[in-house]
Amino acid sequence: MGIDIRLPLGGLFLLLGAILLVYGAVSDPSLYQQSLGINVNLYWGVVLLAFGALMFVLSRRGAHAAVRAESTTPSPRSSGH
Amino acid sequence: MTGIDWLILGLYFAFVLGIGVALKGSMKTSTDFFLAGRAIPAWVAGLAFMSANLGAQEVIGMGASGAKYGIATSHFYWIGAIPAMVFVGIFMMPFYYGSRARSVPEYLRLRFDEKTRGLNAISFAIMTIFSSGISMYAIAKLIQTLHVFDGVFLRLGINSSWIFDFSILISALVVLVYTFLGGLSSAIYNEVLQFFLIVAGFLPLTYLGLKNVGGWSGLKATLGPSYTHSWAGLSHPNTNRLGVEWFGLVMGLGFVLSFGYWCTDFLVIQRAMAAKSMSAARRTPLIGAFPKMLFPFLVILPGLIAIALPTQPAVPPHARVVVSAEPPGKGIIPMKVDASSGKPMLDKDGKPQLDYDLAVPNMLLHYFPPGMLGLGLTALLASFMSGMAGNVTAFNTVWTYDIYQSYIRPGATDEHYLWMGRMATVFGIAFSIAAAYMANRFNNIMDMLQLVFAFVNAPLFATFLLGMFWKRTTGHAAFTGLLAGTAAAAIHHGLTLPAGAVAGIKGGWLAITHIYPSEMAQNFWTAIYAWTTCFVVTIIVSLVTRAPDESKLVGLVYSLTPKPEEEPMAWYARPASLAIMVIAGTVVLNIIFW
Numbered sequence: 001m002g003i004d005i006r007l008p009l010g011g012l013f014l015l016l017g018a019i020l021l022v023y024g025a026v027s028d029p030s031l032y033q034q035s036l037g038i039n040v041n042l043y044w045g046v047v048l049l050a051f052g053a054l055m056f057v058l059s060r061r062g063a064h065a066a067v068r069a070e071s072t073t074p075s076p077r078s079s080g081h
Numbered sequence: 082m083t084g085i086d087w088l089i090l091g092l093y094f095a096f097v098l099g100i101g102v103a104l105k106g107s108m109k110t111s112t113d114f115f116l117a118g119r120a121i122p123a124w125v126a127g128l129a130f131m132s133a134n135l136g137a138q139e140v141i142g143m144g145a146s147g148a149k150y151g152i153a154t155s156h157f158y159w160i161g162a163i164p165a166m167v168f169v170g171i172f173m174m175p176f177y178y179g180s181r182a183r184s185v186p187e188y189l190r191l192r193f194d195e196k197t198r199g200l201n202a203i204s205f206a207i208m209t210i211f212s213s214g215i216s217m218y219a220i221a222k223l224i225q226t227l228h229v230f231d232g233v234f235l236r237l238g239i240n241s242s243w244i245f246d247f248s249i250l251i252s253a254l255v256v257l258v259y260t261f262l263g264g265l266s267s268a269i270y271n272e273v274l275q276f277f278l279i280v281a282g283f284l285p286l287t288y289l290g291l292k293n294v295g296g297w298s299g300l301k302a303t304l305g306p307s308y309t310h311s312w313a314g315l316s317h318p319n320t321n322r323l324g325v326e327w328f329g330l331v332m333g334l335g336f337v338l339s340f341g342y343w344c345t346d347f348l349v350i351q352r353a354m355a356a357k358s359m360s361a362a363r364r365t366p367l368i369g370a371f372p373k374m375l376f377p378f379l380v381i382l383p384g385l386i387a388i389a390l391p392t393q394p395a396v397p398p399h400a401r402v403v404v405s406a407e408p409p410g411k412g413i414i415p416m417k418v419d420a421s422s423g424k425p426m427l428d429k430d431g432k433p434q435l436d437y438d439l440a441v442p443n444m445l446l447h448y449f450p451p452g453m454l455g456l457g458l459t460a461l462l463a464s465f466m467s468g469m470a471g472n473v474t475a476f477n478t479v480w481t482y483d484i485y486q487s488y489i490r491p492g493a494t495d496e497h498y499l500w501m502g503r504m505a506t507v508f509g510i511a512f513s514i515a516a517a518y519m520a521n522r523f524n525n526i527m528d529m530l531q532l533v534f535a536f537v538n539a540p541l542f543a544t545f546l547l548g549m550f551w552k553r554t555t556g557h558a559a560f561t562g563l564l565a566g567t568a569a570a571a572i573h574h575g576l577t578l579p580a581g582a583v584a585g586i587k588g589g590w591l592a593i594t595h596i597y598p599s600e601m602a603q604n605f606w607t608a609i610y611a612w613t614t615c616f617v618v619t620i621i622v623s624l625v626t627r628a629p630d631e632s633k634l635v636g637l638v639y640s641l642t643p644k645p646e647e648e649p650m651a652w653y654a655r656p657a658s659l660a661i662m663v664i665a666g667t668v669v670l671n672i673i674f675w
Contacts, residue, residue: 005125008270008274009274011096036293048281
C-alpha cells in the first residue's frame with residue numbers, strides 16, 4: 001500500500017550523496033585535517049550516491065514488475081490494500 | 082553547524098514530512114492507520130522492528146556504556162536481544178499474527194480476560210507517553226549542549242534560554258505531522274530512513290576512529306583487557322567492569338529483561354503485526370536481528386574510541402566549543418560539571434565523574450568536517466524522533482483499540498476510530514511534551530516512574546510464556562501473577578542496595594538485607610525475582626481456578642494451534658534458516674570478543 005519505501009530512500013540518499021560529493025570536491029582541503037587527512041565528504045558522498053541510485057533503480061523495477069503483474073492477471077483485489 | 086550541515090538537516094526534514102503527506106491519501110480505514118494496512122514487506126518491517134528501539138537513549142546510551150564498560154556493553158545486543166528476537170519470530174509470532182489481534186493487550190484479552198488486558202493496556206499507554214517525553218527531553222538537552230541553534234538564535238536576537246523550548250516544540254511538531262498524516266506506515270517508513278541514516282552517519286565515524294587509534298589491536302593496547310573482553314572476568318562481579326556475574330547477566334538480562342522487552346512490548350511487536358503475511362511477520366524480528374547483531378560496532382565502538390583517545394582539549398576549528406576550558410576528562414569525554422556551581426561533580430570516592438553521554442556527540446565533533454557533521458547530527462536527530470514516533474504510534478493504537486473502543490465507546494464506526502486515532506496522536510504528543518518538561522524540572526520523579534515501569538515490565542514474559550505454551554493457564558492466574566511479580570520486584574528493590582548507594586531511590590527503602598556489587602546486578606536480580614514469582618504464582622493459581630474452554634484457545638496456544646504453513650520460498654529465506662544463521666553469527670562474535 002501507499003508508496004514503495006525504496007523510492008524516498010533512493011531519493012534522499014541520491015541528494016545526500018550529491019551534496020557531500022560536490023562539497024567535498026570544492027571545499028578547502030585543510031578542513032580534512034580532523035578527519036585524518038581523508039576527504040570523507042567526497043568519498044562517502046560517492047558511496048551514498050551509489051546506494052541511493054541502487055535503491056532508486058530497485059524501486060523503479062518493482063513498479064514495472066507490479067504493472068506487468070497487474071496487466072497479465074486481472075487482479076480481483078480492489079485498491080486500498 | 083555551517084550552511085552545508087543545515088542543508089542536510091533540512092533535506093531530511095523535507096523527506097520525513099513528504100512521506101507523511103504522500104501517505105495521507107492511503108489512510109482510509111483504522112487498519113491502514115494503526116497497522117499500516119497489514120501490507121508491509123518483511124525487510125521493511127524487520128528494519129523498523131530493530132530501529133523502533135534505536136531511539137535517543139539507545140544511541141547515546143550505548144556509546145556512553147561503551148566508554149564506561151567497554152566491549153562488554155555488546156551483551157545488551159548479543160545476549161540481551163538476539164535470542165529473544167529469534168524466539169519471538171519462531172515461536173511467538175504464529176500466535177500474535179495468527180490470532181489477528183490488533184495489539185498485544187488485545188492478544189491478552191483473547192487469551193485471558195478483560196482485566197489482564199486492561200492492566201497491560203493502561204500501564205503500557207502511560208509508559209509510552211513518558212518514554213516519548215523522555216526522548217523529547219533528551220533531544221532538547223542534546224541540542225542545547227551541542228549549541229546547534231545558538232548561532233541562529235544569536236542572529237535573530239532571541240535569548241538562548243529559549244533553545245530548550247524551541248527544540249521540544251520543533252521535534253514534537255515534526256513527529257505530530259508525520260504520524261498524524263500517515264499513522265504507523267509513516268512511522269515505519271521513517272524508521273527505515275533512520276536506520277540507513279544511522280549507518281551512513283556512524284560507519285565513517287567508526288572507521289576514522291579505529292584508524293586513528295590503530296585498529297582493534299591499538300584499542301586493546303591502549304585500554305587493556307578489562308575494556309576489550311566481553312566474557313572474560315564474568316565469573317565474579319569484582320573482576321569485570323559491569324559489576325555482574327555471568328548467571329545474573331544471562332538470566333536477568335539475557336532471559337527476563339530481554340525476552341520481556343522483545344517478545345511482549347507492543348512498540349516492537351506492532352511492526353511485525355503490520356507485516357503483510359504470516360511468514361513476513363515471523364521473519365520480521367529475524368531480519369531485524371541481523372543488523373542488531375552488528376550494531377555494537379556502530380554505536381558501542383565509538384564510545385571505546387572516545388575514551389582511548391589522548392586526553393586533550395580537542396576543539397575543532399569550526400564547531401562551537403562543547404568542552405571549553407573545563408578541566409580535562411578522559412579521552413575526549415569531559416568531566417561532569419554541576420550546572421549551578423560550575424564545579425566538576427565528584428563520585429563517592431571523590432574522583433571526578435565523566436559525562437559519558439557526550440562520548441558519541443564529541444566523537445562526531447572530533448572527526449567530522451562540515452558536511453559529514455551535518456549527516457551525523459541528522460542521524461542522531463532522526464533516531465531521537467523515530468524513537469518518539471514509535472512510542473506515539475504504539476500509544477494511539479493501544480488507546481484507541483484497547484481503552485477507548487473497549488471501555489469508553491464500543492461499537493462506533495471504523496471511521497470514528499480512525500478519527501480517534503488521529504486525536505490520540507495529538508493529545509499523546511501533548512502529554513509527552515508535559516512529560517518532557519516534568520523530566521526537566523523534577524528529575525527524581527522521572528527516576529521513580531522509570532523504576533515503577535521496570536517493576537511492571539519485569540514479570541510480563543512469564544505471563545506470555547505460560548499463556549502461549551500451557552493451555553491450562555487461566556485469566557485469574559495471569560492477572561494475579563502479574564500483580565505478584567510486580568510486587569516481588571518492588572519488595573526486592575526495597576530490600577537490597579547497590580554498593581556505595583544511599584537507601585532511597587536506589588533501593589533499600591524497606592530494610593537492607595543484601596548489598597549488590599553494582600546497580601546493574603541489582604536490576605538484573607530484581608527482574609529475576611519478579612519473573613520467578615509471576616511464573617510460580619500463575620501456575621499455582623491456574624491449578625486452583627477453573628480451566629479455560631479449549632475451543633476458545635485455538636490459534637492462541639501452542640498445543641491447540643496447527644503449525645503455520647510455510648509459504649514456498651528459498652531455503653535461506655525461511656524463518657528457521659534465518660534463525661540458525663543469526664544465532665551462528667552471534668556465537669562467532671562472542672568467541673571473537675571473548
